[in-house]
Amino acid sequence: MKTITINNFTIPVRLTASARRKRSIAMQIDQQWVHIRTPLRFRMQDVDAFLQKKQHRILKHWQKAQQKATITNDFVKGDAIPFLGKNYPLDLVHGWSTKWSLELLHDRFQLTLPKNTNESQIGELMQKYLKKRYMQQSKEIISREVIRCEKEFGCSVQEIYIKNYKAKYGQCIWQEVFFSYKIVQFPLCIIRHIVCHELAHIEHKNHGPHFKALLRQMDPETPKHEQRIRENGIMLE
Numbered sequence: 001m002k003t004i005t006i007n008n009f010t011i012p013v014r015l016t017a018s019a020r021r022k023r024s025i026a027m028q029i030d031q032q033w034v035h036i037r038t039p040l041r042f043r044m045q046d047v048d049a050f051l052q053k054k055q056h057r058i059l060k061h062w063q064k065a066q067q068k069a070t071i072t073n074d075f076v077k078g079d080a081i082p083f084l085g086k087n088y089p090l091d092l093v094h095g096w097s098t099k100w101s102l103e104l105l106h107d108r109f110q111l112t113l114p115k116n117t118n119e120s121q122i123g124e125l126m127q128k129y130l131k132k133r134y135m136q137q138s139k140e141i142i143s144r145e146v147i148r149c150e151k152e153f154g155c156s157v158q159e160i161y162i163k164n165y166k167a168k169y170g171q172c173i174w175q176e177v178f179f180s181y182k183i184v185q186f187p188l189c190i191i192r193h194i195v196c197h198e199l200a201h202i203e204h205k206n207h208g209p210h211f212k213a214l215l216r217q218m219d220p221e222t223p224k225h226e227q228r229i230r231e232n233g234i235m236l237e
Contacts, residue, residue: 004034004051006059013051017042025050028167029061035167057230081109081130083137085187092122102129131181138162138184145195146177153218155199169194169229172201186229193225 002013014033017040025047026037036047051058080087083104091110094117101112111126139162149155158175165171165180172178177198183191196218204211216222 004055004058006055009059009062011058011062015047027054027058029058029065031065034058034062082185083109083134084184085190090126100125100129102126102133104133134184135162135181138179138181141184141188141191142179142195145192146199149196149199149218153199155202157199157202170198172198175202177202189221190225190228193219193222193229196222 002015003010004013005011012033014035016035016037018037019040021037021039023039025042027050028035028037034051036050038047079090081090082088088104089108091105091108093110093112094115098114099112100114101110103110103112111122111129113122139160142162143160146155146157146160150157156175157177159177161176161178162181163178165178165182168180169183170177170179177195179194179198183194186194196215200211200215200218203214212222219225
């Protein structure tokens with residue numbers, strides 16, 4: 001198993017060579033691995049040079065991932081729930097009905113628990129209702145942004161899908177676009193950038209100069225938004 005040691009932290013690295021990658025190296029960091037995807041026949045010394053160059057970023061996101069890994073499903077009052085770039089505290093309220101509800105109020109998320117709630121169920125059910133809430137909100141927000149892009153730039157989208165991706169924020173296949181529901185944690189400007197990125201792929205399938213030019217036309221602040229995603233990307237696991 002390949003590893004990289006940074007400031008006395010030994011971090012495991014998983015390498016994957018793909019014929020779909022032409023030149024660049026892709027990196028994703030989760031709670032278990034630094035995933036490196038390279039083109040076929042990529043030299044190991046180039047991978048090592050890439051890892052050395054990205055040491056600061058790797059350590060930063062690895063430590064963040066480990067912190068998240070220590071958080072159990074036992075949500076408690078005051079826990080932070082990320083939504084549209086902000087962290088909202090969680091408020092637990094014991095209700096009198098037999099139904100659960102999760103609402104975003106002005107300054108907090110409120111989870112209303114039904115009477116006779118088993119405390120051991122709160123974490124698991126909170127995850128379930130938070131995912132449901134994210135799915136609903138991401139569908140609404142992304143649909144609005146797609147409609148806006150269609151009107152402004154003449155894009156033509158046949159279908160929008162909200163998925164539970166673990167390695168990407170979005171995907172475009174012909175005129176169908178797919179998005180991770182978790183991007184709803186990002187600020188709206190970043191969600192707009194991700195939507196523009198995928199819609200630009202309807203016209204240009206690769207990341208060549210024509211694609212980049214169209215993306216900058218659709219989102220003039222593309223460099224700023226791409227940098228923000230690199231530095232503060234959300235965990236998809």
